[in-house]
Structures are given as structure tokens and as C-alpha cells.
Amino acid sequence: MARTETDRCPGVLAVHQAADGGLARVRVPGGRLTAQQLEVLRVAAAEVGDGRLELTSRGNVQIRALREDGPRELSDRLFGAGLLPSIAHERVRNILASPLSGLDEESRYDVLPVAIALDQGLCARPGLAELPGRFLFALDDGRGDLADVQADVAVLALDDRSAVLSLGSRGVRVGWAEVPDLMLTAAEAFLDVRDQEWRIAEVAGGEEQLLQRLGLKASEALEMKPTRVTAGLHGTALVVTVPLGSLTQDQAAALVETADEIRVTPWRSVVVPATATGLEDAGLVTTPDSVWEGVTACAGRPGCAKALADVRADASRLMPTFPRDGRRVHWAGCERRCGKPADGFVDVVAVGDGYWVDGVRV
Ligand code: SF4
Structure with missing residues (x-):
């Protein structure tokens, strides 16, 4: 059956026309941004948008109120910064990874390299450019901080050898080496079985159908209690809350100044090294007792x-x-x-x- 509803999830080129102008959403797989990439985004927001960088609930970044030639100008800048590796896949690179992965004792396994491998594999499979813009991959490092993000294909770390792959309420124990390929194959299987659905949960019997196509049988019950990560020190990292998830020019510049790399979280905050300084002066929050927490x-x-x-x-x-x-x-x-x-x-x-x-x- 032909699909009747258009996928309106915004990207960099396919912007959403909001009341204040074009809105571009930049995918940031695993939430990882180098200081150079953040600086490119900061300058682009000032020169083609309203100056702010909005953090989304999927750890992506939005720029609003784009001028008329904004999408073209923005895409050129992002391509140069390595933030747009595939035009065809730009709206489907929705990959969350536990932002503190590998940085504190709660992390059972560093899932960020897996997220990067998953992103590269996604962009290398032309057919996956057809995924809906709402389709979500999530890699939880075992602490449960992504337990409530309602991902389509999720992985939960058990230890440094294995994880649970889940397409719904139950999962299958798998080895880390096979995780990226299995997640991508599950996404391809979803494209095969979907009709007009945007998410696996919308397909009747979707979880069972896809596991069957993967040759897997769900065996592990998933009862992970969601955990919250608040502002403050966590191991070698500092979680910084961004009030209302909207980075001003000064705040973005302060982050560029103090960190070689940041991780954007799905909770309108960013992760920087524990040694970062000067962020409170820019209006960012580094303690959990702030009125802006949550x-x-x-x-x-x-x-x-x-x-x-x-x-x-x-x-x-x-x-x-x-x-x-x-x-x-x-x-x-x-x-x-x-x-x-x-x-x-x-x-x-x-x-x-x-x-x-x-x-x-x-
Ligand atoms: S909830 Fe907010 S952003 Fe969404 S439609 Fe209403 S006013 Fe607009």
C-alpha cells in the first residue's frame, strides 16, 4: 500500500517552516561534538539563524529563524565540519548513546565507539536512507539512563562482552562485535515489513516479526529502572545543565573555550571534562540543586x-x-x-x- 503521510521530521536541508522562519535540526549521533564542530554551529547560528543553539530530547541541535538561504549555507558549513557525512541519511542518523559512557563507574561498557560504528554503517547502507526521521537507535551503557527514550532498536550493556538487544519489551543476549550489524539489519527488516508505520511499536507483532527475520529469539526480560543523570561531577566528567535547553552565543563560546569535546545529552544538558571552568559565569548550571534542573x-x-x-x-x-x-x-x-x-x-x-x-x- 502506498504511503499517504509525508515524513515531516526536519533536517538541515528539509527545514521546518516555523512561525519565526526556517528551523533546521542537525543530527549528532552519540551526542559527540568536537570543540571545532561546536564553534561551527555557534557561528552558523549567529550568521544564519537567531543566534541560539537548541538542544533536543534526542541529543540533537536545532537552529531557528533561518534566513532565506540558510539551509544551503548551513549545509555547506556542516559538510565542511564533518557534521553532514551523507546528505541522503542526514535525517535518519538518530543515535543516542549514554552520555557518561566510559567516564564514570556506573558505565558497564563504553558504548560511544559502538555508536560511531553504527552511524558509519548506517550511512554506508543506501536503503536505510528510507527510514522515517522518527526512527531511533539507543545504546545504554548499562546504567538505565536511556531506559525511557522509547527507542526502536535498543542495546543495553551487560558487561564488556555482551549486551541485550531489544526491539520492544524483551531482548536477546548478543556479543558486542555483532551489535552494529544486528541493529542495522533490524532497521532494514523494519523497512521490509512496514506499511505506513513510522516506528516498530506501531507494526502489529513487529517485535516478533523482526526477531524472526534476524533469526533470533527473545529470551531476556527487560526491567531496567530508568535513572536520571543530574548536573554535577560524575567520575571524570561534569554534567552541565543548559537552562531551557537553549545555548546562547556566550554559553556556546564558553563551552568551546573550556572543552576539546562535549557530549550533548537527551536531557538538555552537556557533558564536559571535570576540569572545565568558567561555565557558571556564562549562566550554565553545574550543580544539581538549581531551579533549572529537569x-x-x-x-x-x-x-x-x-x-x-x-x-x-x-x-x-x-x-x-x-x-x-x-x-x-x-x-x-x-x-x-x-x-x-x-x-x-x-x-x-x-x-x-x-x-x-x-x-x-x-
Ligand atoms: S506544544 Fe508548543 S511547540 Fe508544540 S504545538 Fe503547542 S505551542 Fe507549538
């Missing part, structure tokens, strides 16, 4: 035409006195609640002349 917001006004409020401005003004109970807080400009956490959060939704907070009008 606070997210959708685009709101002026970026989204559906928004009933400038939620980012309101959150900036109100969060310092906002009552907290340990849960995350998500601010949304309308009931679609874009970018909300999986569950367990304070739900703040604009209604035009105020907000609903967990269903109570304020």
Missing part, C-alpha cells in the same frame, strides 16, 4: 504559530519561585505538549490568559 519548555511564541504564550519567557521569570516537589517540570504553549518527558512531570500548559498546572488553573 525544566523543559516547548518553542512557544514566537517560534510556534499554535502557541498561546511565550512559555520560555514565562518559565525564565517564574521558575525561581516555582514550587518544586522533585519532579521534572514541562512548560507547553498549547495542549500538544511538544517535547514533554515520558512521565512523572509537572504539566504546565498555556491557556491564553494563564496556565494549567497539573490540571489546576492558575
Whole structure:
């Protein structure tokens, strides 16, 4: 059956036309950016966008309010920086890896090299350019920090020899050497069996069908408790919260100055070496007790035409006195609640002349 719905996930060339102009999403497999790449993004945001770098819930980076020739100019710059290795695959390089992998004692295995191998393998298989832009790969280093990202093809480290490959609720024990190939073959099998579905979970019996095609049988129950990684020191790394996930020019410059490499997390924060300095002066957060810990917001006004409020401005003004109970807080400009956490959060939704907070009008 022919597909009727168009895949509208934005990329660098296929930008989303938002109320404030073009929005480009730059895929960052494994969240890894060198200082040079971050500097290219920072300068590009200043020269072709609104100056800010938005961090997404999949560890990618967005630039908003692009000028008319922005997509072409941006793609040239990203290609030169090694951030656009395949035009055909640019929107499908959705690969999350535990951001603290290999950097602290909680990490059972360093999955970042596996993420890089997976990305290279993905770009080398022409057919996988047809994956939906929502399709997600995840590599969890065993701590459970990616347990709730709802990946299509996930791997959870058991130790330095083996991992559990999962396409849903149960998994199969596999050796690390076969992980990239199995993950990519599972994605190819999904393309074979899908009709109009965007995700494996949407295909009836998808998990069983794909495992059968891979010649595997699910044997391991997956009951990993999701863990949260907060700002502060973790082994040899420092997790830095970016308020509302929006890096200013000064903040991006401070990161470039202090770290040879950063890792973008799916929680609107970045990982830098523990020795990094001067970040608080730029308005970044390096301790877990900040009012910005676990606070997210959708685009709101002026970026989204559906928004009933400038939620980012309101959150900036109100969060310092906002009552907290340990849960995350998500601010949304309308009931679609874009970018909300999986569950367990304070739900703040604009209604035009105020907000609903967990269903109570304020
Ligand atoms: S939640 Fe509503 S206002 Fe916010 S980005 Fe989504 S559609 Fe726009």
C-alpha cells in the first residue's frame, strides 16, 4: 500500500517552516561534538539563524529563524565540519548513546565507539536512507539512563562482552562485535515489513516479526529502572545543565573555550571534562540543586504559530519561585505538549490568559 503521510521530521536541508522562519535540526549521533564542530554551529547560528543553539530530547541541535538561504549555507558549513557525512541519511542518523559512557563507574561498557560504528554503517547502507526521521537507535551503557527514550532498536550493556538487544519489551543476549550489524539489519527488516508505520511499536507483532527475520529469539526480560543523570561531577566528567535547553552565543563560546569535546545529552544538558571552568559565569548550571534542573519548555511564541504564550519567557521569570516537589517540570504553549518527558512531570500548559498546572488553573 502506498504511503499517504509525508515524513515531516526536519533536517538541515528539509527545514521546518516555523512561525519565526526556517528551523533546521542537525543530527549528532552519540551526542559527540568536537570543540571545532561546536564553534561551527555557534557561528552558523549567529550568521544564519537567531543566534541560539537548541538542544533536543534526542541529543540533537536545532537552529531557528533561518534566513532565506540558510539551509544551503548551513549545509555547506556542516559538510565542511564533518557534521553532514551523507546528505541522503542526514535525517535518519538518530543515535543516542549514554552520555557518561566510559567516564564514570556506573558505565558497564563504553558504548560511544559502538555508536560511531553504527552511524558509519548506517550511512554506508543506501536503503536505510528510507527510514522515517522518527526512527531511533539507543545504546545504554548499562546504567538505565536511556531506559525511557522509547527507542526502536535498543542495546543495553551487560558487561564488556555482551549486551541485550531489544526491539520492544524483551531482548536477546548478543556479543558486542555483532551489535552494529544486528541493529542495522533490524532497521532494514523494519523497512521490509512496514506499511505506513513510522516506528516498530506501531507494526502489529513487529517485535516478533523482526526477531524472526534476524533469526533470533527473545529470551531476556527487560526491567531496567530508568535513572536520571543530574548536573554535577560524575567520575571524570561534569554534567552541565543548559537552562531551557537553549545555548546562547556566550554559553556556546564558553563551552568551546573550556572543552576539546562535549557530549550533548537527551536531557538538555552537556557533558564536559571535570576540569572545565568558567561555565557558571556564562549562566550554565553545574550543580544539581538549581531551579533549572529537569525544566523543559516547548518553542512557544514566537517560534510556534499554535502557541498561546511565550512559555520560555514565562518559565525564565517564574521558575525561581516555582514550587518544586522533585519532579521534572514541562512548560507547553498549547495542549500538544511538544517535547514533554515520558512521565512523572509537572504539566504546565498555556491557556491564553494563564496556565494549567497539573490540571489546576492558575
Ligand atoms: S506544544 Fe503547542 S505551542 Fe508548543 S511547540 Fe508544540 S504545538 Fe507549538
